[in-house]
Amino acid sequence: MGTSFEEKSIWIQLAAMVLGLGTYFVLAGKMLASGVREVPAFAALFIVASVFMVVLLAAGHIVAAIASKPEGRDERDRLISWRAEHNSSWVVAAGVCGAVTCMAFGIANVWTANLLLLCLALSEVLGYVLRLVYYRRGL
Amino acid sequence: MLQTKAVIRNRIRIMRFDRGEMTQQQLADLVGVSRQTINAIESAKYFPSLEVAFRISLVFGKPLDEVFQCEFTK
Numbered sequence: 297m298g299t300s301f302e303e304k305s306i307w308i309q310l311a312a313m314v315l316g317l318g319t320y321f322v323l324a325g326k327m328l329a330s331g332v333r334e335v336p337a338f339a340a341l342f343i344v345a346s347v348f349m350v351v352l353l354a355a356g357h358i359v360a361a362i363a364s365k366p367e368g369r370d371e372r373d374r375l376i377s378w379r380a381e382h383n384s385s386w387v388v389a390a391g392v393c394g395a396v397t398c399m400a401f402g403i404a405n406v407w408t409a410n411l412l413l414l415c416l417a418l419s420e421v422l423g424y425v426l427r428l429v430y431y432r433r434g435l
Numbered sequence: 436m437l438q439t440k441a442v443i444r445n446r447i448r449i450m451r452f453d454r455g456e457m458t459q460q461q462l463a464d465l466v467g468v469s470r471q472t473i474n475a476i477e478s479a480k481y482f483p484s485l486e487v488a489f490r491i492s493l494v495f496g497k498p499l500d501e502v503f504q505c506e507f508t509k
Contacts, residue, residue, distance in 0.1 A: 302469075371468065372469070433480070435480070
């Protein structure tokens with residue numbers, strides 16, 4: 297079965313997310329290890345990572361659109377999307393619980409913010425992986 | 436509640452063949468879904484909504500139960 301534009305788009309989003317936010321978390325980890333605790337320093341890094349992700353997404357989708365004509369989403373694409381979101385949203389919920397716990401114990405904001413961001417990124421990555429699994433294995 | 440498992444099969448591949456080897460893309464265009472969705476329905480990886488099922492049966496000019504069959508097994 298040939299790969300649809302929707303499926304290609306998910307591969308591109310997954311790659312952009314892993315490369316963009318993966319780079320962010322590697323550098324943020326190094327910053328935390330070297331004692332940086334100011335949130336604006338991490339915010340600047342996050343903005344750069346986000347711009348990098350947007351560039352990757354735009355370039356990837358342009359190439360994918362040239363390679364195969366986008367057909368538009370149909371009911372199967374929407375169902376796969378809903379089910380993947382339903383099965384990956386618990387990661388964000390776990391992150392929120394973790395963040396509340398961090399706040400209760402008075403842990404520095406920079407750790408809480410990065411924990412939330414990490415859970416958001418992991419939830420998205422899990423969502424993309426589940427979409428790809430549902431496309432390949434069926435619902 | 437029925438304590439049985441439903442196994443849904445379809446005859447889309449045969450019906451496409453009977454229609455002069457209609458391609459999956461041609462059927463997809465007539466039904467209004469992607470070719471990959473028709474492929475997934477044919478290989479029982481995806482069970483379509485009633486609307487799409489009726490659209491498929493309409494394309495072939497057959498009743499719904501001639502295109503899709505359901506067997507209940509324990």
